[in-house]
Amino acid sequence: xARIITVTSGKGGVGKTNISVNxxxxxxxxxxxxxxxxxxxxxxxxxxxxxxxxxxxxEDVMLDKRPLKDIIIKNYMGIDIIPGSSGIERMADxxxxxxxxxxxxxxxxxxxxxxxxxxxxxxxxNVVSFCLAxxxxxxxxxxxxxxxxDGYSLLKILALNGFKNxxxxxxxxxxxxxxxxxVYSKFKAAVEKYLPVKIFPAGTILSDDHxxxxxxxxxxxxxxxxxxxxxxxxxxxxxxxxxxxxxxxSEYGINAFWSRCLKLFGEPLQLAAPRQVREKxxxxxxxxxxxxxxxxxxxKVEAVVQAAEVxxxxxxxxxxxxxxxxxxxxxxxxxxxxxxxxxxxxxxxTELSAIRGILEKNCTxxxxxxxxxxxxxxx
Numbered sequence: 119x120a121r122i123i124t125v126t127s128g129k130g131g132v133g134k135t136n137i138s139v140n141x142x143x144x145x146x147x148x149x150x151x152x153x154x155x156x157x158x159x160x161x162x163x164x165x166x167x168x169x170x171x172x173x174x175x176x177e178d179v180m181l182d183k184r185p186l187k188d189i190i191i192k193n194y195m196g197i198d199i200i201p202g203s204s205g206i207e208r209m210a211d212x213x214x215x216x217x218x219x220x221x222x223x224x225x226x227x228x229x230x231x232x233x234x235x236x237x238x239x240x241x242x243x244n245v246v247s248f249c250l251a252x253x254x255x256x257x258x259x260x261x262x263x264x265x266x267x268d269g270y271s272l273l274k275i276l277a278l279n280g281f282k283n284x285x286x287x288x289x290x291x292x293x294x295x296x297x298x299x300x301v302y303s304k305f306k307a308a309v310e311k312y313l314p315v316k317i318f319p320a321g322t323i324l325s326d327d328h329x330x331x332x333x334x335x336x337x338x339x340x341x342x343x344x345x346x347x348x349x350x351x352x353x354x355x356x357x358x359x360x361x362x363x364x365x366x367x368s369e370y371g372i373n374a375f376w377s378r379c380l381k382l383f384g385e386p387l388q389l390a391a392p393r394q395v396r397e398k399x400x401x402x403x404x405x406x407x408x409x410x411x412x413x414x415x416x417x418k419v420e421a422v423v424q425a426a427e428v429x430x431x432x433x434x435x436x437x438x439x440x441x442x443x444x445x446x447x448x449x450x451x452x453x454x455x456x457x458x459x460x461x462x463x464x465x466x467x468t469e470l471s472a473i474r475g476i477l478e479k480n481c482t483x484x485x486x487x488x489x490x491x492x493x494x495x496x497x
């Protein structure tokens with residue numbers, strides 16, 4: 119039975135594809151049948167990262183009904199690769215019947231020990247569907263505030279759609295283990311306090327010049343520089359996966375996975391928390407109020423990004439809410455109405471605005487405040 123692992127992130131540029139490629143190669147080196155699926159429908163880059171230029175891609179399967187076996191790159195350094203699609207506008211938002219044909223084609227794949235899915239970044243329906251259908255998820259974050267807040271945002275969307283499994287968090291592009299430990303512990307504290315999602319450490323990949331050198335040469339760094347810090351980080355993540363107890367994840371066949379994906383692709387997903395419905399009132403007088411910013415408390419934001427590098431602070435954007443009341447409303451009625459209004463504002467976009475506003479004002483630079491702490495290596 120296959121272990122399907124989705125590697126994802128809240129934002130782009132965090133090294134997600136590099137981790138996917140090198141992790142797949144490590145698993146293959148350990149003797150496991152491994153397939154890497156580039157699931158970015160519009161801006162695929164696994165093939166670019168490896169210097170591969172396949173004549174066919176996902177668009178040929180979805181749009182021209184080509185057999186899947188025609189596009190698979192077989193036995194690249196021990197792994198099979200299903201290339202994505204680049205620069206095809208229609209692939210960024212495929213039609214239901216096109217997705218249906220692709221899923222049916224993918225369900226005919228031979229059985230692998232590991233199927234790694236490299237998603238696009240963000241919280242699109244495709245990304246959320248792959249995460250919900252997978253037996254395991256690796257969320258890649260960096261110490262940057264935008265990476266952490268967007269990662270939190272993705273976890274919240276998964277929770278809103280009934281996600282029950284745990285998520286492994288890989289911290290990438292850290293200067294040292296101390297910073298990685300602090301970033302993860304603060305992120306974990308915020309997630310556990312505000313979301314019904316359990317997260318666990320997958321490992322750390324330190325900043326390493328060998329990575330950029332390998333990218334320029336279009337070769338995997340685990341092959342070019344097997345003793346580099348980045349390669350050691352990938353191997354630690356791989357060992358963590360191989361040591362996991364089977365009770366911690368669900369193993370099921372390729373067919374079952376793609377059936378789940380197809381069902382999720384065809385169903386509406388909840389992308390925001392439901393708002394409370396208030397009784398409509400006759401508009402006679404408008405009163406402007408400035409409540410406290412709804413959503414996460416200041417300690418939540420500090421918990422997420424205290425150790426991150428941030429740009430110059432910007433002024434916090436005030437939130438102004440207008441409430442319509444009757445002229446004859448009593449003061450206590452008005453206060454009650456405003457309290458209910460504040461409680462009802464839980465939309466995720468408002469929450470993220472609050473996070474970023476406080477974050478850019480209060481969070482410190484990478485590594486500050488870490489004094490006398492012991493190094494912690496997540497295995």
